[in-house]
Amino acid sequence: MSFYKVVEQYRDFNVPKFFDQVNDEDIILSMAKEKPDPMDLLTLLSPRAAGHLEAMARKAHQLTVQYFGRTIQMFIPLYISNYCNNGCAYCGFNHKNSILRRKLSLEEIEIEAKAIAKTGMQHVLFLTGEAQHMTPMSYLVDASRLLKKHFASVAIEVYPLEIEEYRQLYEAGVDSMTMFQETYDEGVYKRVHLAGKKMDYHWRLNGPERAAKGGMRVVNLGALLGLSEPRREMFFTGLHASYLENKYINTEVAISLPRFNEAEGDFQPDYLVNDKTFVQFMTALRIFLPRLGLTVSTRENATFRDRILPLGATRYSAGSSTGVGGYTEIPDGQTPQFEITDARSVAQVADAILAQGYQPIYKDWDCI
């Protein structure tokens, strides 16, 4: 069975009708449950639950401190290629965009790695666009081995791979993978993915499961908030995480909540998620899955990131550059995949975390 069975199970579920019937007692009950079920998650994602946000935030804070302590694990993204075969309507790396394409050589990756390592950061996430012919497995394996020499933990955000390929990367030193489904709505998925292998909804949907089978310690999921009705998207994201958590007990599951951000192109998202709704999503997910990793990226601005830190977050990216070679060069005319809005350095983000009474964790795992 794959997660698609779960998607099918809820495909015709009338979410607006469910939301119409949610009352305050339901919300209080869902919040108080020791083991919330999918309907409790949906209850907490309902528009009516926004009226209970403070109580949800307190519960999310309490659960996060209980299970993770007052700690935030830090990581830094490293873009090593922006070549891409896909035609994603919303993405700056879209193959049709005439942007400066670049792929770092191993020597250049090492220069970037050394520059990042100087900041004290020990968890690195390397990313590529999705162009298998430009960044084949051999390149990913070499990059992994190289980065492992400089960092305690190496994560990937690359095109979906076969189980054996994930295993190869795991053996080369990669311990975590990130795979954003972008949208769980199959119809919308087809409308916004116009070219390339990414058009295959199922291949992508099953990517995290293949990674878990391939031995990845951490699997990080996400839907790009803006493409489809966001409350429904969060529901499926939570179900996806829960599905993996139950089926692959060796795998730590995490979620990111990327909100649509300005990129190359004229794409206008159908939905915008405001800060209040974003916080509701975060806290609902935390209450549903208390041990879930929750990643907050530099897509969010510094002030907002500081404020939401105690509400369930467990991982923060910091000092991010989304340009290829962005840590050692000033990217000349390069277009980032998306715009970052928290431009603070690693040290500045760490100071802000400390100021909140939390400890920035530079090294949380060493895949020895």
Add this chain to the structure above:
Amino acid sequence: MNDDLLLLGGKEFSNRLLTGTGKFGNHGQIPKMLAASGSQMITVALRRVDVSEQSENILEYIPKNVTLLPNTSGARNAEQAVRVARIAREAGCGDFIKIEVITDMKYLMPDNWETLKATEILAKEGFQVLPYVLPDLPLAKRLENAGAAAVMPLGSPIGTNRGLETKPLIAMLIENACVPIVVDAGIGKPSQAAAAMEMGADAVLVNTAIATARDPEAMGRAFDLAVKAGRAAYLAEMAEASTFARASSPLTGFLDEEQP
């Protein structure tokens, strides 16, 4: 003079509260908590220690008179645990090692089989091995035979603060084990630590309940008092509980008195 010492791995401890470093909001809180709690042994996850010393090192916050108990948190099998233990020793963390092998990311239950394998290897290498386990008497005896310095059964799953949910199973270990029993994980309140000590545990390890309290220093002090009270009660040999009332001065005692 305290003659009720805990002998653990060939070392004497006058304090029976072991603490952890995992969840503090600031490393600076650790020495204050240690001073307030009197804890003489503290566990540190080697996965968070930067042995290359590129960044801030948590070990700098642990006073020299406190014994380090590096743990193998993050290890998924015996092989990884053994590697972590060896690295800890090479990094100068001493010979004590807490074996923590966890493969289940949802409940964080220890893997007893892999833990036994790691204990067998490391005890032979001269480590003072403290295995963290689900309480199971046959396993505890095998760990003891393998050379474990203590057995650390969980009271309830890590971080849950649910207390001694495994109490009857821990009681079996206390009654039958020949090595110290240190109740580890799940203790959320000083009263639960006292209860573990009252039932005869040799020590308790508390992390979440102290580190995540609003005032970790004060909570460390509270746990110290609770552990001492529980231990004192155990040594005083508590009277048995009974279903029916027993008067302190029996009302019918005169009937047994000898008649002149």
